[in-house]
Amino acid sequence: MTQPQDEMLPISVTVDGRLETGQVSSRTLLVHWLRDDLDKRGPKIGCDTGNCGACTIRWDGLLVKSCMVLAAQADDTRVETAASLAHDDGSLNDLQACFKEHHGLQCGYCTSGMLMTATDLLESGEEITEHSVRRGLKGNICRCTGYENIVRAVRAAAGHDVEKPHGAAEEVAS
Amino acid sequence: MTMQDTATSTWTGKTVPRKEDDRLLKAQGEFGDDTPIAHLGHVVFVRSPYAHARILDIDVSAAESLPGYLGCLLPDEVDVLTDGFMELQPAPADAEVDKCLAAGGKVRFVGEPVVAVAGTSRQAARDVAATVVVDYEPLPHVVDARRAVEPEAPQVHDEIGSNVAWDGVYDWGDIDAALKSADHVIEVDELHFHRFSSTPLECSVVTVSYDAGIDTFNLIGGCAMPQITTLMMAAAMRHPAEKIRIVSKDFGGSFGVKIGMYVPATAVALLSRKLGRPMRWTETRTEHHWMGGHGNERWFHNVKMAVTSEGRVLGLSYDALDDVGAYTRYEPLGAVIWTQVANACYQLQHLKVHYRSIYTNKGPVHPNRGYSRLQHMWLVERMMDIAAHRLGFDPVQFRLQNYVQPEQYPYETVNGCVYDSGNLPLSLEKALDLIEYDDARRLQRESAGTGKRIGIGIGSTLDSGTNNFGQARLINQFLPFSGNTEGGLVRMGVDGSVYTVTGGVAFGQGHETTVAQVVADMLGLTPDEIITHRGSDSALSAQTGFSGSYASQFAVTGIGAILNATRKLVREIQLVAASILGATPEEIVLEGGHALVLGDPERALPFAAVAGIVHFSPADLPAEVADEVGLVGRAVYRAPFEIPDLERKRGNLTLTYASQIHACVLEIDEETGEVKILRYGMVDDCGTPINPMIIQGQVHGATVHGISAALFEHFAYDDDGQLLAANFYDYHAATALDLPSLRYDSVVSPSPFTPIGAKGMGEGGGAPLHAIAAAIQDAVGGDGGVVLESFNPPERILGLLNGGTESTVRVLR
Known part of the structure; x- marks a missing residue:
């Protein structure tokens, strides 16, 4: 077997609003560059095959799974990860707050990808219904929540009046 | 419901938002592969493509010339460096030999690790693994338990004499x-x-830094059962358990299946010691499905x-x-x-x-x-x-x-x-x-x-x-297990802030929140005011042998231990406050961050003052109080069991x-x-x-x-x-x-x-x-x-x- 010789390429990418530069191998995946070189913890790896959606980001405004993009392709583009979602003062944005209120996360591993997909769905202009949310999230696997509370959180962020978590409704009533 | 353990039930039993959520929602969690480590090497396992085969030869020579190659671990080395992992079954199946790399010159399932290689990067390690040549002689295999019990069935473990592990x-x-x-x-x-x-979304990740100066293995990675993992590794590597430290941070799911992490972790540990640098193995989805x-x-x-x-x-x-x-x-x-x-x-x-x-x-x-x-x-x-x-x-x-x-x-x-x-x-x-x-x-x-x-x-x-x-003895009367315990620790820092840690290792169940709820009630604080340890750390003395999150136990064992630990801390606060305020410990109640005399709220001592006196001015206390009080409550919950008949x-x-x-x-x-x-x-x-x-x-x-x-x-x-x-x-x-x-x-x-x-x-x-x-x-x-x-x-x-x-x-x- 011949020794692999990686071509190294310089890239500069605006990640979460900040210009980042680096040298990447021609086969480095964007998710690996974001994670290993920049310590960006939003994109996670759950499958290697593009199924799980844990690595979902926005790339020049387009929702993508960052394990399906080469880092070199990202040269001179903009990347947004879930780390960009909170307000500047560190407080949660509306969608994040809905995830918290509706217990839309357990272990938190899928959460960053879910938030990116949901953000994109909410901004897409598509009518938000239970079905459209479920369809919108179908590329993101969660193994903890059973999706129910994620769907409720996204609908709540769209202004729907959804069932509150068990125990919370009584509080409101009293 | 009996709430005698808590001063109030303001928080316990209520739907309270989770303390874990903010960091996870803001991509500030720290999962297994997130922890930045300097000088980190990456481990990849070369795995069996056969269900059952004899290993004839392993050739790693091509790897040695590759850039980024750090070294490898072979089954022969594992045979010398480790004993087989502890087996729970009685004879004859206790003859099974299970090691971190294929044991006894055979592979027994598709995906079984045969060689562990290390590289300076993920890519380097993968490239190295691709050059390793293993020569196999395929053997007849059996993948249906109904066939496996037939007399002529291929033997998965030759040394046992049948495919029956327990009967x-x-x-x-x-x-x-x-x-x-x-x-x-x-x-x-x-x-x-x-x-x-349950295929957790985060596959297993184990990082091991071997510290040669103190001959200690430091493990980082979600570990659902830390002390059993330690015991398995310690026995196999002939290494003192107290020189193995396991730290879990955020943990992307286990659902039980990650209890087997001691097997790959042993290989990663051996490589870290052999090559003299920290090593990380990040399991792929396919590896997880093969062996996770x-x-x-x-x-x-x-x-x-x-x-x-x-x-x-x-x-x-x-x-x-x-x-x-x-x-x-x-x-x-x-x-x-x-x-x-x-x-x-x-x-x-x-x-x-x-x-x-x-x-x-x-x-x-x-x-x-x-x-x-x-x-x-x-x-x-x-x-x-x-x-x-x-x-x-x-x-x-x-x-x-x-x-x-x-x-x-x-x-x-x-x-x-x-x-x-x-x-x-x-x-x-x-x-x-x-x-x-x-x-x-x-x-x-x-x-x-x-x-x-x-x-x-x-x-x-x-x-x-x-x-x-004790039920383990029903499958093997010689197993030295019985009952169940869990540990917990609550302490007050130098400024009066309160910190808690339990032996349980949450992977999404919200233990930081539920612990904070019950501790807050006992100390008269709010859950936000309780600092709860993320994950677990075997060095923190909060664990017992059975510690961990499995078998649906935390609400009983983990909470039980933290209640017992908090009770000790409450007693210490009462002793300090009583001596300063001129009351008896029984008269002291905890409310709003103060220790105060029941019925006389003017006589109150803020927690910060309690902590300050204990940590920095013990001469203010009677000697018998100063000698006893350290503002650390460490306790065990013991489930009331007897050994089965x-x-x-x-x-x-x-x-x-x-x-x-x-x-x-x-x-x-x-x-x-x-x-x-x-x-x-x-x-x-x-x-x-x-x-x-x-x-x-x-x-x-x-x-x-x-x-x-x-x-x-x-x-x-x-x-x-x-x-x-x-x-x-x-x-x-x-x-x-x-x-x-x-x-x-x-x-x-x-x-x-x-x-x-x-x-x-x-x-x-x-x-x-x-x-x-x-x-x-x-x-x-x-x-x-x-x-x-x-x-x-x-x-x-x-x-x-x-x-x-x-x-x-x-x-x-």
């Missing part, structure tokens, strides 16, 4: 007499519970159930072949764990099971959500359903009549387990309300002749929690029994066999809640694991022993679009046996597998086949619609 008979009551005298006897030749796993731990696959043969003419089920008997794969890691504990729920939800009087744990050339099984109990409960629930259909009993009435009744608690099972509390009839009533049962029956009638069939199914299950580890295989094996009753309405397309769930309801009863929102979330999650397992997930192997579902394309974990909205309700039957009446929960007992099988049966109706498999994809549904199982299911009387 035993449980015989409680007198089932032979019951079968002889019962009005009705149902007999089924074979039922099959399939192989699947499958749930137990079980065959049930010669199943017989005795029923009276009034519809009372007397008991049953069966022979079980439990397919444990190529190695017994936590096994053969599954051979006894199921007996925690011997009665399932029913008043059985007789039960006889011949149980065998069988090696096959497949990935090893690990405990998986509902571990070993859900297989038995699925079998019992399936037989209840088959009996109701075949004998003409209404499936709702039949279950109601046979359930353990509310007034019978505490209820002793056929094998001496004690069901602590519950209300199954009420739970079923609520579950039926959730699916609008009468309306669903109307829909069912109206669907006749439309090409769609509607079925309604009930799944009754238990989630037994807090193990008595080994002769009669009887005893109380778990402390609590949470129940879940599920009901579903589904629709089958007669042309395609596709199943669509129309309504799904779950009723949970886990005693006194600590945080109802978290409980509901656990029920949702367990429900979807069960639905997905019943309809989509199958770790099937082909005849060559290749796993057919080694990624998320072939292993379809349900997505949001596959699922109905879930309808939840609860019943609260406090446990009389636990500190605050709570019961462990979260595993869920696989109720959807029971409910969906029953609903499919209901839809298929009397003229179709009988549901005998736990996995029912469309092709199997079509088979059921065509009948064809009649000869294997018989009503003898």
Whole structure:
């Protein structure tokens, strides 16, 4: 077997609003560059095959799974990860707050990808219904929540009046 | 509910938002692969492509010239450096040799690690692994437990002499007499519970930094059972357990299956020591599906159930072949764990099971959500359903009549387990309300002749929690395990802030929040004011041998330990405040961050002052107080257990029994066999809640694991022993679009046996597998086949619609 010789390429990418530069191998995946070189913890790896959606980001405004993009392709583009979602003062944005209120996360591993997909769905202009949310999230696997509370959180962020978590409704009533 | 342990119940029992959420929502968590480590090397395993083969030669020479190559670990080195991992089974299967790389010159399943290589980067390590050449001589293999017990079957472990890892008979009551005298006897030749796993979204990650100066292995990575992991590694590596430190931070799911992490972790540790730098192994999805731990696959043969003419089920008997794969890691504990729920939800009087744990050339099984109990409960629930259909009993009435009744608690099972509390009839009533049962029956009638069939199914299950580890002696009398404990630690820092850590290792269950709730109540603070340790750290003295998050125990053991620890801290604060304020310790109450004299709130000492005096001005205290007080409460919770009766295989094996009753309405397309769930309801009863929102979330999650397992997930192997579902394309974990909205309700039957009446929960007992099988049966109706498999994809549904199982299911009387 011949020794692999990686071509190294310089890239500069605006990640979460900040210009980042680096040298990447021609086969480095964007998710690996974001994670290993920049310590960006939003994109996670759950499958290697593009199924799980844990690595979902926005790339020049387009929702993508960052394990399906080469880092070199990202040269001179903009990347947004879930780390960009909170307000500047560190407080949660509306969608994040809905995830918290509706217990839309357990272990938190899928959460960053879910938030990116949901953000994109909410901004897409598509009518938000239970079905459209479920369809919108179908590329993101969660193994903890059973999706129910994620769907409720996204609908709540769209202004729907959804069932509150068990125990919370009584509080409101009293 | 008894709340004597808490000063107030302002927080305990309430839906409180989780403390964990902000960091996770802001991508500030720290999962296994997130931790930045300087000078980090990456490990990749070269794995077997064969189900069973002899290793003739291993050639790593091509790797040595590659850029980024750091070194490798070979089976021969492992043989010298380690002993085999501790085995739990008695002779002859204790001859099994299990090591971190293929042992004894053979590979025994596809995906078994053979060589571990290290590189300076992920890519370098992968490139290196690709150049390693292993020469194999394929051997005959066996991937079906039924074949594995035949005399001529290939031997997975030559040194054992058969493929039987454990063989035993449980015989409680007198089932032979019951079968002889019962009005009705149902007999089924074979039922099959399939192989699947909860497949956590974060695969395993282990980072090991060997510190040569102090001869210590520092491990970072989600570890669900840290002290057992330490024990396994320490014994295998002949290294002191106190020189192995395990730190878990954020943890992307375990559901039991990551209990096997000591196997790869040992290889990573050896490489870190050998190469003198930190090493990380980040498991891929395919690796996880090969070896990350499958749930137990079980065959049930010669199943017989005795029923009276009034519809009372007397008991049953069966022979079980439990397919444990190529190695017994936590096994053969599954051979006894199921007996925690011997009665399932029913008043059985007789039960006889011949149980065998069988090696096959497949990935090893690990405990998986509902571990070993859900297989038995699925079998019992399936037989209840088959009996109701075949004998003409209404499936709702039949279950109601046979359930353990509310007034019978505490209820002793056929094998001496004690069901602590519950209300199954009420739970079923609520579950039926959730699916609008009468309306669903109307829909069912109206669907006749439309090409769609509607079925309604009930799944009754238990989630037994807090193990008595003495049950391990029922599979091997020489195992030195009994009872159960958990540890907890609460301390007050130099400024009066309060920090807590428990031995449990959460992977999504919100332990930081529930711990903060109970501690806040005891100290008169708010949960926000309690600093809860993320994950766990074996160096923090909060752990006991059984520490960890498994077996649905935290609400009892973890919370019990933290209550005991906090009680110690409260006592210390009272001693300090009493001496400063001139009162007795008993007069001191804790409120709003102050220790104050009861009835005289003007005499108060802020926690910051308590801490300041203890930490910086002990001369202000009487010597006897200063000598005693360190503002650290460390305590253990001990579950009240005795060693089971080994002769009669009887005893109380778990402390609590949470129940879940599920009901579903589904629709089958007669042309395609596709199943669509129309309504799904779950009723949970886990005693006194600590945080109802978290409980509901656990029920949702367990429900979807069960639905997905019943309809989509199958770790099937082909005849060559290749796993057919080694990624998320072939292993379809349900997505949001596959699922109905879930309808939840609860019943609260406090446990009389636990500190605050709570019961462990979260595993869920696989109720959807029971409910969906029953609903499919209901839809298929009397003229179709009988549901005998736990996995029912469309092709199997079509088979059921065509009948064809009649000869294997018989009503003898």
